Amino acid sequence: MLTDKQDFTQGHIFSKLIAFMFPILLSLVLQSLYSAADMVIVGHFGTDAGISGVNVGGNVMNLFTMFLNSITMGVTVLMGQYIGAKRYEDVNKLIGNAVAFFLLLSLVLTAGIIIFARPLAVVMQTPEEAVDLTVQYIRICGGGFVFITFYNFISSMLRGMGDSVTPLVFVAIASIVNVIGDLIFVAGFEMNVAGAAIATVGAQAVSVILSFVIIKKRKMSFGFHKKYFNFGSEVPRFVKLGLPLTVQGVLTNFSFLALCAFVNRLGLAASSGYGVAQKIQLFVMLIPAALMQSMAPFVSQNVGAGNEKRAREGMLCGQILGAGIGFVIMIGVFFFGDYLAMLFTSNREFIARAFEFLRGFAPEAVVTCILFSYLGYFNGHSKSLFVMIQGLLQTFLLRLPVSYLMSIRPDASLTGIGAAAPAATVFGIILCFIYYKWMGRSLDRK
Numbered sequence: 001m002l003t004d005k006q007d008f009t010q011g012h013i014f015s016k017l018i019a020f021m022f023p024i025l026l027s028l029v030l031q032s033l034y035s036a037a038d039m040v041i042v043g044h045f046g047t048d049a050g051i052s053g054v055n056v057g058g059n060v061m062n063l064f065t066m067f068l069n070s071i072t073m074g075v076t077v078l079m080g081q082y083i084g085a086k087r088y089e090d091v092n093k094l095i096g097n098a099v100a101f102f103l104l105l106s107l108v109l110t111a112g113i114i115i116f117a118r119p120l121a122v123v124m125q126t127p128e129e130a131v132d133l134t135v136q137y138i139r140i141c142g143g144g145f146v147f148i149t150f151y152n153f154i155s156s157m158l159r160g161m162g163d164s165v166t167p168l169v170f171v172a173i174a175s176i177v178n179v180i181g182d183l184i185f186v187a188g189f190e191m192n193v194a195g196a197a198i199a200t201v202g203a204q205a206v207s208v209i210l211s212f213v214i215i216k217k218r219k220m221s222f223g224f225h226k227k228y229f230n231f232g233s234e235v236p237r238f239v240k241l242g243l244p245l246t247v248q249g250v251l252t253n254f255s256f257l258a259l260c261a262f263v264n265r266l267g268l269a270a271s272s273g274y275g276v277a278q279k280i281q282l283f284v285m286l287i288p289a290a291l292m293q294s295m296a297p298f299v300s301q302n303v304g305a306g307n308e309k310r311a312r313e314g315m316l317c318g319q320i321l322g323a324g325i326g327f328v329i330m331i332g333v334f335f336f337g338d339y340l341a342m343l344f345t346s347n348r349e350f351i352a353r354a355f356e357f358l359r360g361f362a363p364e365a366v367v368t369c370i371l372f373s374y375l376g377y378f379n380g381h382s383k384s385l386f387v388m389i390q391g392l393l394q395t396f397l398l399r400l401p402v403s404y405l406m407s408i409r410p411d412a413s414l415t416g417i418g419a420a421a422p423a424a425t426v427f428g429i430i431l432c433f434i435y436y437k438w439m440g441r442s443l444d445r446k
Contacts, residue, residue, distance in 0.1 A: 006162030008301040009084055009310065013317045017294060021321075023168040030171045030283060037179050038196040045187040046196075053133030054192040055127045060134075060139035061141050061148075063110060063250075071105075072156035072247035073296065074238030079160030080297045086306025096228025097235050098153065101275055106149035113142030133193040140194060144201030147223055151204045154211045158296050159400075162265040166214065170207040178203035202298070244388035245379075255395045263417065270414060273353025276344045277418070280337065280354070281361060284329055288368040291322045295376020303381055310442055315377040322369025334362035353414055360418025367425040374432035383439070390431045399424035 008016055038058065042050045075098050082090045113120075117138040118131070126134045141148070151174070155167035181199025185191045263274040293418070295318050302311040333340070337358035341351040375387050399420050406416035 008080075008162055008298045008314070009305040009307055013310070014133055014321065017298060017317055017321060020162065020164050020298065021290050021294040023164040024293050025286060027155075027164070027168045027171045028286045028290055029283075030168075031173050032286070034171070034175045034178060037175070037182060038200060041179070041182040042185050042193060042196050045190070046192040047133075048194075049127070049130040049133055050192045052127050052130035053137050053173050054196055056121065056124050056130065056134045056140065057137030057193070057197070060120050060124060064113065064145070065148060065152065066249050067246055068102075068105075068152045069156070071239065071242035072102075072153050072248050073245055073379060074384070076156045076243030077154065077241055077296055077300045077382060077384075078234070078238050079157060080162075080300025080380065081304035081382075083161060084301035085306075087304075090234075093228045093232060094234045094238070095157065096226075097230065098157070098230045098238065100229050100231055101235050101239075102149050102153045103146070106146040109149070110142055110145045113145060114139050117142065137193045137197045140197035141200055142273040144204065147201060147204040147208050150208045151211075154208065154215075159293065160300070162295070162297060162301065166211075167185075169235065170211055174207040175205050175208060177309050238270075241379075241382055241384045244384045248388040248391040251392060252395055255400055258400055259403050259417075262403050263414070265407060269349045269353050272345070272347070272350045273341075273355075274357055274414065276341050276350055276354040276363070277337075277357040277414075278332070279344055280340050280358060282421060284333060284361075284365050285368065286323060287325055287329065287365070288372040291318055291369055292372035292376040294318070294381075295373055296379040299377050299380025311377065311380065312440075318373035318376065319370045322373060323366050326366040326369040327360040328367040330362045333358050333365060337362070357418040358412035360413075360415035361420040361421055363419075364425060367422050367429060371425050371428050371432060374429065376434070377418050378432070378439075381439070386435055390428050390435070393431065394424040394428040398427050 005016075006020060008020075038054050039051060039446055042054050046054075076096065078094055079091060082088070082094065117135045120138060121131050121134040124134075151170070155170060158164075158166050178199050181202050185195025185198050187193060260271075260274070264271045295315065298314045298318075299311045302308070302314065338351055338355040340358075341354040345354075347349060378384070378387050402423060403417050403419035406412060406420065409416070
């Protein structure tokens, strides 16, 4: 059975959301710092080419991890719906089917990553002197991809159960193990990129083993059962939910590459300034990301319990909470973005161009919280196809065209390019509002 903290079908909505969202936010912060640790330690104790190898190799692995996270969102949503409806036998079946699916998927991806490591490094335009190191990093991480897969699957499973604290513990432990491993293998044994990759895989392995131990000791009313370890009816259900999010994620990543190309045309200062702004942008987007990851389990439990009114109230509370926090962040980024940029570079021109972009981007901190609350609500209702469609529409009808037009103007400014993001998000909010009203009328008729 669920504890009171994990049961989202009753109790004060704001306090439930905040208690669930805060550990997710901390997990995302730790994951951002986790990926930076390899580069920092290789930068101090490895080689210059090693920095590039870790950076490019990490980006390649992040693409595969993003693919996994999108699929596991289907597991999170189904689990929340089953738990809300108290269909615990279906939860057991879902877990067993998911374990079988992700085990096979991880083995297939492992083989693909190892075999195509060099072509992937080449496609990423890796500097020639760093290609071999990049391939080395990708292959070692790919060899341990089964741990990365189950690390993400178990975290999504626990969040579907309303538990965001235990995944935070896993991330914290993995971060500590990773840093210790980096210091041992990179600084101590001077293994450069290989040491960083081994530390990353080892940290994920420790988290996975620990998670299985904790789940077994808890003796929950649902968990891993051998009889459900097969490709049963739950597999197509969670894949159907997760696949649209995967498609959206892949195409959105390609759009970011296109945006980077638009900025690169404006010269080195603009390109470097945008690179600095991107680092700040990643942290700005942590609040909306945590909000969406919190909203989907909250809504799915209430959908399963047949409490649509509470699901809607949860979404509205999420929008108010996120927009309030986002407003504070927007003010900080808009007025003090240059000071934030100073944390990453001392070059005055780069700082100025980063600040230029951030002034246009700053409203995104507010509007994305509103949009992502909608998206979490729709994901909780298994409406991931619409989530994909609106994401693609706002990206390819507004964000990229506006960014491109701003970049080719004679007086091209990074502020205009940065403003394309909140403009596209507002368009996404309009689409979501229309769909929300239509969906509401459909649910009310049932």
